[in-house]
Amino acid sequence: MPSSDPSRPFSIASLVLLLLVASAAQAERALLDAAALTTVDRNADEILIRGLRLSDERHVDLLLLQVDPIARDASLRRPGAELLPLRSERRFYSGAIVGEGHRSQASLSVGADGLIRGVLSERSGHWVLQSDASQLQARSVSDQAAARSAEHDHFQCGVDSAIQQQSIQARLADELARPELTQPRQDSGERYRVRLAYDTTARFVNQFDDPQDVIDFLGDLTNFISTLYVNDLNTEIVISSITLRDDDEPWDLSGDLLAQFRSYWNNAANSVDQTRTIAHLVDAGPQSGVAYVGALCVNNFDYGLSQGLGTEFNPDANPQNWAFFVVAHEIGHNFGSQHTHCYQPVVDECFGEEANCFSGTPSLPGPTGQGSGTIMSYCHLRPGGLSNLAISLGRNHPFGNNPDRVPNTMRAHVLQRAAVNNPRCPQPVVTDIFVDRFELH
Numbered sequence: 001m002p003s004s005d006p007s008r009p010f011s012i013a014s015l016v017l018l019l020l021v022a023s024a025a026q027a028e029r030a031l032l033d034a035a036a037l038t039t040v041d042r043n044a045d046e047i048l049i050r051g052l053r054l055s056d057e058r059h060v061d062l063l064l065l066q067v068d069p070i071a072r073d074a075s076l077r078r079p080g081a082e083l084l085p086l087r088s089e090r091r092f093y094s095g096a097i098v099g100e101g102h103r104s105q106a107s108l109s110v111g112a113d114g115l116i117r118g119v120l121s122e123r124s125g126h127w128v129l130q131s132d133a134s135q136l137q138a139r140s141v142s143d144q145a146a147a148r149s150a151e152h153d154h155f156q157c158g159v160d161s162a163i164q165q166q167s168i169q170a171r172l173a174d175e176l177a178r179p180e181l182t183q184p185r186q187d188s189g190e191r192y193r194v195r196l197a198y199d200t201t202a203r204f205v206n207q208f209d210d211p212q213d214v215i216d217f218l219g220d221l222t223n224f225i226s227t228l229y230v231n232d233l234n235t236e237i238v239i240s241s242i243t244l245r246d247d248d249e250p251w252d253l254s255g256d257l258l259a260q261f262r263s264y265w266n267n268a269a270n271s272v273d274q275t276r277t278i279a280h281l282v283d284a285g286p287q288s289g290v291a292y293v294g295a296l297c298v299n300n301f302d303y304g305l306s307q308g309l310g311t312e313f314n315p316d317a318n319p320q321n322w323a324f325f326v327v328a329h330e331i332g333h334n335f336g337s338q339h340t341h342c343y344q345p346v347v348d349e350c351f352g353e354e355a356n357c358f359s360g361t362p363s364l365p366g367p368t369g370q371g372s373g374t375i376m377s378y379c380h381l382r383p384g385g386l387s388n389l390a391i392s393l394g395r396n397h398p399f400g401n402n403p404d405r406v407p408n409t410m411r412a413h414v415l416q417r418a419a420v421n422n423p424r425c426p427q428p429v430v431t432d433i434f435v436d437r438f439e440l441h
Contacts, residue, residue, distance in 0.1 A: 076241070109223065115133075163291075202245045202247050204245075282307075289326050322386060362382060371388065372400070
């Protein structure tokens with residue numbers, strides 16, 4: 001089913017990772033040859049990577065802009081210790097394939113050793129980017145073996161009608177408690193910023209060799225998600241805090257983690273991050289996720305949970321539960337979206353077992369393995385697995401029934417919550433005139 005919605009609140013082509021005109025002329029650009037890397041200038045405003053090999057027949061150029069997924073006032077929190085500034089030595093970049101704009105997304109970071117790691121998603125698939133001292137390589141994310149395995153545990157989200165009803169009641173209570181709530185803002189194309197607080201389980205933290213590795217991983221993860229949300233919603237996401245847990249954690253891992261997380265963070269005695277827009281608990285553990293729907297800065301319900309996360313950019317360990325997709329999906333619920341098979345009418349028919357949603361025989365909205373599904377879908381459960389998902393929330397997506405409804409719904413929630421007189425809610429980002437640099441060669 002091709003997309004048929006010609007109306008959009010803003011043009012995504014003009015929003016895909018745009019650079020400021022005012023700084024463009026002065027921007028310091030590092031030019032890199034993917035096949036013959038030299039020292040990477042980590043202070044460069046831009047990185048242009050030439051000749052990245054995706055196949056024998058295809059080489060691409062990447063243009064990336066330096067970004068910071070960590071808020072300037074972000075804090076590192078550890079039980080029993082004083083708050084510390086949250087810092088990462090890595091430099092983060094966000095961009096796209098030159099000439100492909102919104103049809104691709106790249107996010108990467110550069111360590112103090114000059115080594116690059118990151119993720120590229122484009123029309124032919126998803127790629128893990130990793131460098132050594134001499135070259136940058138793109139490794140295809142392939143889950144065909146996993147897709148063929150009948151015993152493979154697919155990631156599924158725990159959002160159901162009960163969670164949605166709780167979310168609705170929480171939003172209504174929040175609106176009644178805040179009489180200063182105004183009418184939703186008109187969409188004038190402003191960019192907004194959402195502050196994300198991470199909490200952790202000990203078994204997630206213990207996967208890493210060093211606490212700084214946890215911070216760097218979550219920085220990479222947030223850079224990826226923020227790039228997606230800027231592209232489709234013109235809303236950036238920055239980390240406001242990270243809480244690192246040890247074995248004396250407040251969680252019973254055999255119980256309802258989202259309920260425990262909510263209860264702990266709603267207790268003022270626990271001194272949690274009160275500058276957040278949303279908070280997210282990340283865990284290793286079983287493969288699952290759940291989040292409250294439409295929960296941006298909603299008092300006592302601005303929470304989500306993602307489980308089954310690993311330690312590095314390695315989807316091969318369990319590609320159906322790649323951390324980037326799982327967390328982006330759960331945060332999508334906080335932004336107000338339900339699953340795509342639950343819209344009326346449905347965006348796609350990839351899943352048929354959720355109450356009050358599509359209930360027929362599941363099928364993809366497009367060819368197998370061609371990215372016809374989107375982040376808020378269950379299309380990864382169909383044959384083809386992860387390759388059925390595009391890095392998209394639905395903006396200008398060529399498959400499905402009016403998929404722009406998904407990012408439109410999420411953008412509307414951003415605007416509605418931005419109208420609340422609460423500094424925790426989405427705030428406009430002051431920018432200058434933009435120009436799209438990703439169509440230049």
